[in-house]
Amino acid sequence: MNPEKVVFGFFIVLALTLNFGFFVGEIENPEHHHVFELFAVVVVNLIATVLKFGDRSQMGALLLATSLVAILQLIAAAVVWTFAVHVYATGLTPDVMASIVSLSGGAMLANVISVILLIIETVMLRR
């Protein structure tokens, strides 16, 4: 067992599970989507991205690409949140919440692909 692979797999799966946790619930209801969860998703996704750095293989490149997509979407969600609450002070109205959650939903899709790729790689390794 390779401890590096454990950590790698752990963060990639954690990125997906946390993302899913933030995403579930009514899309317009702020009470179903906590800000700490979004924070955790962003941090774990960033860590997952950095862990994928420096792998030259085709699989590594694809994994990194999915992570970059997820990060892009999540940061967009965080920026929308910040603008709504702090800059315009409109609060989390249903339409704002909907766009934040749908952005994180996109990120989740990227995370799903990431996990699928991880599984494919493992299966191919075992043959």
Added chain:
Amino acid sequence: MDSIVFLIVRRMRQPLLTLLVVYAVAILGLVLIPGRDADGGVWHMSLFHAFYFVSYMATTIGFGEIPYAFTDAQRLWVSLSLYASVISWIYAFGTILSLVQDRTFQEALAESRFARRIRKMREPFHLVCGYGETGTALVQALTRRGQHAVVIDIDEARTNIIQLQDLREVVPALHGDAALTRHLQEAGLQHPSCAGVVALTDDNDVNLKIAITAKLLNPKIKVISRADSHDVEANMASFGTDHIVDPFDTFASHLAVAFQAPCLYLLQRWLTGREGVALSEPVYPPRDGHWVVCGYGRFGKAVCARLAGEGIRVVVIEARPELTGQPESDFVAGRGTEAETLNQADIENAAGLVAGTDNDANNLSIVMTARQLNPELFFVVRQNQHDDHDIIAAVDADMVMHPSSIIADKIRVLLATPMLYEFMSLALYQEDAWACELASRVSALVQDEVPSIREWSLDAGHTAAMHEYLVHGGQYTVEDLLRDPWYRARSLQAIVLLIHRRNDRILLPEVTAALKPGDRLLICGSRGAFTRMEWTVSHRHTLEYVKTGVDRPQGWLWRRLATHKGYRR
């Protein structure tokens, strides 16, 4: 470029992770620890504010405690996270700095810079593998003529030296093994502008590898290689290497030419010499007696074969015949550095002596000893080390054989003026009197320096005006070309040596010979003559003046006025 990004990213993984975790923990702590607002009520910092605060705290910019003054609990947390974040920043910077100083990183950087420079090359260039004595001399000669070169050498000190040398063109240099295909490709072997590959390393096998790689990957380019043994030479010839230069055979053939046609040999030395070097004196190797050859290695063997071909008796002196093989001719065992062995070889009645061992000190000692025994001898000395040039010159031998400069001279001629090579081969079929006459004409052109040699082709490029004139039916003779455009009654200090017209070669054309578009000319002359001739071939107005002696007006208005005046007259 890819490998550089890869290297940076790979090394930065750990520091970036540390930074991420420290930031996340610091932000989370700030959000969780309760603070007091201006009225004393409990207040929780939002994630956005916490991120903002940590961003300026971690970089120690510090804007103060906003939006409200911190409680002691918050301050305790901030002091902890301040140290943690500063340390992780130092760690990240340290990693970047050590990466920049890292040898592998710098090599990757240099290699990618080199590859980028090669990709940008737009003018034809020659790829020179091996930057030793020969390579240095060759690159200097090429750049002095405005030709481009790219260098590969396995020794980093040698590739670094290029930046210190005062070369006229930028010469990109790669530190790497030329035997590796990857390095040759990076250096532009398959580049569309690559005109030729020159293999000059001191390893026969590496030269062989370079030659075969070049022939396989880019069959249309010219491949020139140095070869020190006949086996390797035959091997290279088998797959079509264009020119194989063996310094020993080359010198031996020069010696044979000097025997048969001293003027031709002189002419050859003048025309193939480096520009700016003084004209050398003629040499007349004597035939009235036997020759003593010291050293029966590759050089000794090549010289003996040529001397035997001239019908001259040879006595060989060799210290280790068991290594070199027993010569067929008369033989004396010994080094030749002492009078005894030289006397055994009957030095007093000899006509010439070849000091051809692979040790410069021994060669000098042979010459000094032999000169005491017989001051009238004709001396040929082999120079092995470039640094020994001064002491070899001091013994004032009649002929010096220096492998590096022989190879460099030959390759320089092959690359810069291939027509000169052709000219010399044609001249071999001429009488020596022909060469003597030409030599006296050449020495009249230039006072005491080696003449300049140029190859011009009359096409739409450099000589556009001349080409256009000839294409439209204009008549131009060699005599016209050699007129001085400043004063046309005077002719320039230049001689047209050879005209190359499709499959015809016209050796030393008559002055009345007409030029044709597409001709390639080999011209020798003083440097000033070329500057003026360039006016004639590239400037329509000058060209017509030189031909007709009439200074025709150039502008439309003046031309109209001139026609008018001519009409009235």
